[in-house]
Amino acid sequence: MTLLDDLAWRGLLYDQTPDLADHLAGGVRTAYCGFDPTADSLHVGHLLPALGLARLQRAGHRPVALVGGGTGLIGDPSGKRAERTLQTRDDVEANAAGIRGQLERFLDFDGPNAARMANNLDWLGGAGLLDFLRDVGKHFTVNAMTAKESVRSRLESEQGLSFTEFSYQLLQAYDFLVQYQRDGVTVQIGGSDQWGNITAGADLIRRAAGGQGHGLVMPLVTNAAGTKFGKTEGGAVWLDPERTSPYQFYQFWLNTDDRDAVGYLKAFTWLGPDEVEALAAEAEAAPRARPAQRALAREVTTMVHGAEAAEAAERAGRVLFGDGDITSLDAKTLGEVFEEAPSVALPAARFEGDGVPVVDLFVEAGLAASKGEAKRLARGGGLRVNDEPVEAAAAVTASDAVGGAVVVLRKGKKSYALVRLER
Known part of the structure; x- marks a missing residue:
């Protein structure tokens, strides 16, 4: 499949400018995607554009990840009901630095079509207002700018739209023009809410430089419940x-709705048609085993955090259902695994020496109403410490605490409590 065929199969081809297919087929192209530095980390909503650049690169093209160090000072009104809180220059620069490191997980920065990072503060930071209005603003009409969906929806809202945000599409269009002139960037990708900004940039390239810019947008993802x-x-x-x-x-990812799992496998992983179809068939035959969700969680976690972290996350999930070694996890992960379980904090000093009697611990943790009940449960094999059965006469010492900080108590099959050792 061609790149566009692959994107279409994955449900990621929402719209494109005319002749994009011929342009991509004509040689190695340089394409960019912008990332707004509103925080020092990307979130899962950024995965599609990041993977979009990675898919372009695997198809033989050169990707540019543009961090909006300059436009981040303004804020994009696209998809927003109210104006963003303006950030300081220091905030934007710090956020841009954090985002750069994360994008390097998806893109190859070596080789003949090596990825490159850019920051539009490099050219927007020194742009003079009069020069910008003369060289860029003259190519846009207010009629055309207000016709953009991202602008029109805000103009019709109670919040309205400030001139600051209204100018955003000119800045993003200028980004496209500058990169076209400096580095031969001819393609911009993004979410469907960026279509107006992308076409504005293509228009500016045509009017100001006599060239041709192309755009490709992917759909904004919602879940089966219709929420973002x-x-x-x-x-x-x-x-x-x-x-x-x-x-x-x-x-x-593991908790993905059955109705979304196969679609997410296409959109958020590198799995091909044969692999996805096999998982879809497996999910239909044995839905309770959740094979599609397990593959999805494993693939995306490995891509973002690495194979070792993905394996540890899988292992931690098995512990929740009594199918794993609790002591193989660290105290922080244990707290996350049993986040919804009740917990009690006790002085660490009580666990020194002979420790705390098991029956006392289960009563204090609220898993047994009395010492007598705890003893009866222990005699029947119903009490476990760190998933190991214990006798009524046993005691829990500091050496039993995972990481010296947490003890996991279990009554029966599903009743858990955490004991946290306070120091």
Whole structure:
């Protein structure tokens, strides 16, 4: 398949400018995608454009990841109901630095079609207002600018649209022109909400430089429930492991709705038609085993955090269902695995020496109503510490705590509690 055929099969070809297919088939092209530095980390909503650049590169083209260090000071109104809070220059520069490191996971920066990073602050930071209005603004009519969906929807809202955000499409169009003139960039990709900005850039290249720019946009992803992809009750799902741990990241994909799983396999992984079709058939035959979700979680977590982190996340998930070694996990991951389990904090000093009697610990953790009940449960094999059965006369010491910080108690098959050792 050609690149566009592959994108179409994956459900990622929302719209394109005329003659894009012929342009891509005519030789090695340089394409860019912009990333808005509103935070110091990308989130899963950025995966499609990042993978879009990676797919272009694998098809033999040169990708440019443009960090909007300059436009980030303004804010893109596309898809926004209200104006963004303006950031300081220091904030934008710090965020741009964080994003650069994450994009390097997806793109190859070596070889004949090596990827390149760019920052539009390099040319926007020194642009004079009068020169910009004369050289760029004269090529745009207010009629055309207000006809863009991203602008029109805001003009019709109660919030309205400031001139600052109204000017954003001129800045993004200028980005395309500058890169076309400096580095031969002829293609811009993005989400479907960027179509107006991308076509504005192609128009500017034609009017100001007599050249031809091309655009390709991918659909904005929603889930089967119709809500925006990538949002959870806890907020955004980040690519930074300090914001969203590999275990939490893995669980996000594992919990994908059955109706979305096959589509997400196409959009967010490198798996081809044969592999996806096989997983789809397996999912239809044994839906409770969730083979599509497991493959999705494994593939995306490996891509973002590495194979070792993906394996650890899988192992942690098995622990939740009693099919793994609890002591193989660190205390932080244990806390995430049993996030919804009740927990109790006890002084670490109590676990020194002979430790805390098991029956006392289960009562204090709320898993047994009395010591008598705890003893009866232990005699029947119903009490476990770190998933190992314990006797009623046993005690828990500091050496039993995972990482010296956490002990996992279990009553029966599904009742858990965490004991955290406070120091």
